[in-house]
Structure formats: C-alpha cells, structure tokens
Amino acid sequence: MTQTDRTRAHMSQAGTPASELPLLRVTELAKSYGGLPACRDVSFDLWPGEILAVVGESGSGKTTLLKCISALLSCDTGQIEYLMRDGVMRDIHALSEAERRFLMRTDWGFVHQNPREGLRMRVSAGANIAERMIAVGARNYGKIRGAAENWMDRVELDSARLDHQPNTFSGGMQQRLQIARNLVTHPRLVFMDEPTGGLDVSVQARLLDLLRSLVTKLQLSAVLVTHDLAVARLLSHRIMVMQGGEVVETGLTDQVLDDPQHPYSQMLVSSILPV
Amino acid sequence: MTGDMSDLKPTAPIIQVRNLHKSFTLHTQGGIKLDVLSSTDLSVAPGDCVALMGPSGAGKSTVLRCLYGNYLPQSGAVLIRHKGRMTNLVGAEPRVVLALRRETLGYVSQFLRVIPRIASIDLVSEPLITLGVEPEAAREKAATLLTRLRIPTRHWDLAPATFSGGEQQRINIARTMVVDYPALLLDEPTASLDADNRQTVIELILEARDRGAAVVGIFHDEEVRDAVCTHRHHVAAPDGNRDAPDTVDSEDRQDLAI
Structure with missing residues (x-):
C-alpha cells in the first residue's frame, strides 16, 4: 500500500506501522x-x-x-x-x-453461549464448518471436506460424524462444533x-x-x-x-x-x- | 515510561525500587485501610541477590508482588531493565507488563497455580515456546530441568494437580528457571523441598547469578539464604497508626516514570 492510500484511509494513522x-x-x-x-x-x-x-x-x-x-x-x-x-x-x-x-x-469469529444461535441445526456438521470456507471462495469439494474433517479432529469431535446434524450432538459437542466453524477461516x-x-x-x-x-x-x-x-x-x-x-x-x-x-x-x- | 538508557553500564542495576507505597482498602469490610509498605527503596545489580528480611506479615511477599506487577502500588516506582531500558512497572500498560514478564522478569510464587489437565513437561516448556523457541528444543531444556529437580520421568506427561506439595513446587521452579530471565523474584522457593532438591535450587540460583541475573527473594531457610544472597533488605510494616500517604493521582505517576 502506498502512503497516499494509507493517508486517505485514515489521516491520523499516516505512517504508523501496523505493529504499533x-x-x-x-x-x-x-x-x-x-x-x-x-x-x-x-x-x-x-x-x-x-x-x-x-x-x-x-x-x-x-x-x-x-x-x-x-x-x-x-x-x-x-x-x-x-x-x-x-x-x-x-x-x-x-x-x-x-x-x-x-x-x-x-x-472475525463469534462464539455464542447457546451453540444453536451459532450453528445451522438442519445441515450436517461438515456443512456447518464448510459454510465459512465457501464464503471465502473455497470450491474444491475434496479440500473442503478434508479441512472440515481436520477441524473436527482439532476440536476433539469424531470425524466419522461429519455427516450428522448438530441436532444429534450433545451440548458440549455442539459448542466444539461452533468453535470449529468459527476458526476454520483463521x-x-x-x-x-x-x-x-x-x-x-x-x-x-x-x-x-x-x-x-x-x-x-x-x-x-x-x-x-x-x-x-x-x-x-x-x-x-x-x-x-x-x-x-x-x-x-x-x-x-x-x-x-x-x-x-x-x-x-x-x-x-x-x-x-x-x- | 522509558528513557534513553544507552549509557547503562553493565553493572547498573537491573531492578530499582523507589519510594514504594502499598496499602489495601477493604471495601467489603467497612473500608478499612491497611498500610503494608511505606517508602520501600531497593536496588539490585546484575549478579546480586537481595534477601527480603522481616517477620511474617511484614510485607515481604507484597514487595515481590509489587515488583511483578501483580499488586498495584499507590505510589513510587518499580524500574526494571527491559531490553536495555529502565521501564517503570507502576502505571505501565498491561501489554508492557506482559512483555516484561515474558522476556525479562521471572517469578516463582509460593504455590503453583495449577493449570488443570496440562502435562508437567508442557507446563515447563510453555514459557520458552511463548518466546519463540522451537517446541523440540524447549522440551529438551524442560526435560533437563525436570531431571535436575528429580521429577520422575513417568510424571512428566501427567498434570501436576495430583502431585505432592514439594513436587508441585519443583514444577513451579522449573517453569521459571527454564528461561534465562535477567531478573528473578523468588517467594520461598525451597519451602517444601527436601535437602537434595534444596541444594539443586541453590545451584540454580547461583547459576542465574553467575550469568548476571538480578535476584530478589524471600528465603526463610537460613542455610539457603546464606548460600545465595549477597545483600539483605529489611522490610518493616509501617506503624498502623501513622497516616499513610494519600493515593497519588495518575499525573503524579507519570512524573515518577522515567
């Protein structure tokens, strides 16, 4: 980005390095x-x-x-x-x-107290995780499914349940799914x-x-x-x-x-x- | 908050405390005000170890907690040499205190605040990993310390919650000593240790002094104190009846910062 862009975007921040x-x-x-x-x-x-x-x-x-x-x-x-x-x-x-x-x-991510507010309850766990990836342009089905499986693992959910609806998960599992859904886009x-x-x-x-x-x-x-x-x-x-x-x-x-x-x-x- | 200290000599103090005042106002108990420290001054050069002396309740732990930014002093300055500059902890922004704790200031508390369900070896290597050390190297250094402090290998992968008091204390010491902090604060590091481990802790403190660390500690054990300390500082509780200085407003705090 050029100095001009930065100045135009925000006068007071002109020249301030992002680390500060x-x-x-x-x-x-x-x-x-x-x-x-x-x-x-x-x-x-x-x-x-x-x-x-x-x-x-x-x-x-x-x-x-x-x-x-x-x-x-x-x-x-x-x-x-x-x-x-x-x-x-x-x-x-x-x-x-x-x-x-x-x-x-x-x-950004938003983790709600009630996972039902942050999840789509009628689509699969995998689709819940995939949604944000698709929103940022992911299109390859294999890659999306792989990433969803990986995130199921990272939040300690059984990736064999990738195709199950969150309705069938316990409250703690739903909460972990909500976290995975939020973190998948880093x-x-x-x-x-x-x-x-x-x-x-x-x-x-x-x-x-x-x-x-x-x-x-x-x-x-x-x-x-x-x-x-x-x-x-x-x-x-x-x-x-x-x-x-x-x-x-x-x-x-x-x-x-x-x-x-x-x-x-x-x-x-x-x-x-x-x- | 920081001054240009490019002319700092290698022997210049790492820790400097000036005119430190600390009182507690207990709002839930009728607003009683307890004066714990008044006019505490202290200076610790590289390689020095100052033992805080005084009876129970004199405020020794309070001094250490003020030095770590855990307690908020009413006035005075706590200057720590951080990246070549003297930085005042009193009135510093939280992220400044956090950076100082990460890189410069190590603290061994009296008790391990157990983080539930984290393996001892991970707990001990964590401060190094936070500093950017490769996990493998961090684990190796943690393992060396755990071995020196006689934690059996079979306990390394267990969370310390179920360990004995002495074992928890050794994990606590290892977690601090794993980083070569330039400044160390030790609150009775040998309180619940047997003779062999006490000796190991003495060696660890002497090694820290040899590499130029400034140490402030509370050592009830005379043998340990005689072995490690170079100076003694008497902490005396202020006279309960004396009027303590009023709280200093933030503008004055700025003035105290250099």
Whole structure:
C-alpha cells in the first residue's frame, strides 16, 4: 500500500506501522435501549494476541458491549475501529454492509453461549464448518471436506460424524462444533459470549483446555464475556470489570483478581466460593 | 515510561525500587485501610541477590508482588531493565507488563497455580515456546530441568494437580528457571523441598547469578539464604497508626516514570 492510500484511509494513522496499532480500538461507546443505558462511555484497545475478559454480573452490559463491538448491534455513539489486514484502521460502522459481512465471516469469529444461535441445526456438521470456507471462495469439494474433517479432529469431535446434524450432538459437542466453524477461516479476532456457560463442569473443563491451546497456537485475539472469574483467570491476559453499563476497573488479569481496587470488583472476587 | 538508557553500564542495576507505597482498602469490610509498605527503596545489580528480611506479615511477599506487577502500588516506582531500558512497572500498560514478564522478569510464587489437565513437561516448556523457541528444543531444556529437580520421568506427561506439595513446587521452579530471565523474584522457593532438591535450587540460583541475573527473594531457610544472597533488605510494616500517604493521582505517576 502506498502512503497516499494509507493517508486517505485514515489521516491520523499516516505512517504508523501496523505493529504499533491495536487490533481493535473502542472509543466512548454508548448504547441504550429505549432510554435505558446498557453501556456507557466504554473505551479500550485490544492488541494482537491479547485475550480480554469482560466480567460482571447479569445485566451489567457485557453482552450488549460484545454485540456492539462485533457489529451485531448498532451503537448510539462512539467509535469502533478495526485494524484491517492491509494495516489500516477502519471504523466498522462506517463500512459498507458487504464489507462488514465479509469481515464477520472471514476475519472475525463469534462464539455464542447457546451453540444453536451459532450453528445451522438442519445441515450436517461438515456443512456447518464448510459454510465459512465457501464464503471465502473455497470450491474444491475434496479440500473442503478434508479441512472440515481436520477441524473436527482439532476440536476433539469424531470425524466419522461429519455427516450428522448438530441436532444429534450433545451440548458440549455442539459448542466444539461452533468453535470449529468459527476458526476454520483463521480469524484474527474472536468474540466469545459465555462460551462455557451452559455446560456441565467436566465438559466445561475440556472446552477450556481446548480454547486455551487453540488461542495460544493460533495467536488469536479475543474478547471473552464471562461471569466466571476462574474462566477469566485461565484464558485472559486482561480484565475489564463492568457494573451498571460502565467499566469500573480494568487491568492485568492477575492484578485485578489478586488486588482488586474498586468496591464492586472486590465484592466479585470475594464472592467466589472456595472448593 | 522509558528513557534513553544507552549509557547503562553493565553493572547498573537491573531492578530499582523507589519510594514504594502499598496499602489495601477493604471495601467489603467497612473500608478499612491497611498500610503494608511505606517508602520501600531497593536496588539490585546484575549478579546480586537481595534477601527480603522481616517477620511474617511484614510485607515481604507484597514487595515481590509489587515488583511483578501483580499488586498495584499507590505510589513510587518499580524500574526494571527491559531490553536495555529502565521501564517503570507502576502505571505501565498491561501489554508492557506482559512483555516484561515474558522476556525479562521471572517469578516463582509460593504455590503453583495449577493449570488443570496440562502435562508437567508442557507446563515447563510453555514459557520458552511463548518466546519463540522451537517446541523440540524447549522440551529438551524442560526435560533437563525436570531431571535436575528429580521429577520422575513417568510424571512428566501427567498434570501436576495430583502431585505432592514439594513436587508441585519443583514444577513451579522449573517453569521459571527454564528461561534465562535477567531478573528473578523468588517467594520461598525451597519451602517444601527436601535437602537434595534444596541444594539443586541453590545451584540454580547461583547459576542465574553467575550469568548476571538480578535476584530478589524471600528465603526463610537460613542455610539457603546464606548460600545465595549477597545483600539483605529489611522490610518493616509501617506503624498502623501513622497516616499513610494519600493515593497519588495518575499525573503524579507519570512524573515518577522515567
């Protein structure tokens, strides 16, 4: 890319090497539902390879924030900029619908708490994984099937079940399938909404292992919404604590959990039941 | 956050602590304020090992945790030489602290925080792999350390969750010592070890000093302390009744950064 292109794309970033730019920059984001604020004045940077956990109790605005920054919801005010593969920061709400859709099915992944929201339940597991590959131009049936089988393996699903519908899978298997479907296009940024939420503890543990090794191996960046501080400690580098739609504390994961500053963070940390 | 330190001498300190203050405000317990550290100063040159001294509760572990960026000090500076520059951990961005921990600053905590279901050898080689070392080479170095610390080969592929306290502690030590960090923080590294393993840990610390690492540690065991430390630093809890300094706002923190 030439300097002119870069300047045209974003004046303020002219000449800044991509390595010194965050992957995602959120500035003063606000969103309300019918006058009721759900998110207020949220700003943060996410750097490549970083996992940011957003924690807080139900109704604190975590999921609204996640949906706004992943372009699933529009926001009232504020800016969400994303570092495109060509090294330019673009405001995602200023992208055309086609550009945004392309981004969402190639560069981004979204893992929903309920796998039924992220999967097509009436088509085969293999087709669920293949869909995003086809969206980015894969056409060779053999290669697509091979990649789908490979991803079934990587998320520890029996590849013999490639042609089965996700309806016939358990909740934990569906969740792993949803992860495979998201990661097959090698996204750079994954949004996760309580990915282990609806699962029983042993299945949860296995999924956490899998997520932990995948994010490390693939050098993923992620924004992870969870109310479970143990999940945040295991997976994230940084934590953002939300209360009533506002960020009340942010910092390194172990620092926020071991030396929380805000009364609400202290309450959350002290509420963990010891096993 | 960083200054031009191109004139840093090889003997210049790797760790410098200036006027460190740390208190805890317990909002869930009526807002009680506990002053733990006031005006702590410390300087550690390459090859030096400073033993933190003082009775239980004096704040020795708190000093180490502030040095690692795990606790947030109210004011003061924690300067660590990172890639040839003195970098202040107090008020640093998380990604700066993470980079420092990855490349410069090793920390052996009192207890292993077990990552469930990960094989011991993978746990120990992980910090090297994160630094870009080939997995094979990382595993080899991890194996050398596990052997030196007498972890039986048959345990290498097991997760340490079910290991004994002493064995977990050795995994913990191996996971830090596997990288040649320029700065090491050790919180009672030999607490639950038998005599042979204690001796191995003494050797590991002396080897780290020989290659020029700066070490700060808490060693309750006098024999270990005498064997490894070059300096002693007494940590005294501030007088509970004395007024602690007020929290310093972020602008002042910037001033403290060099």
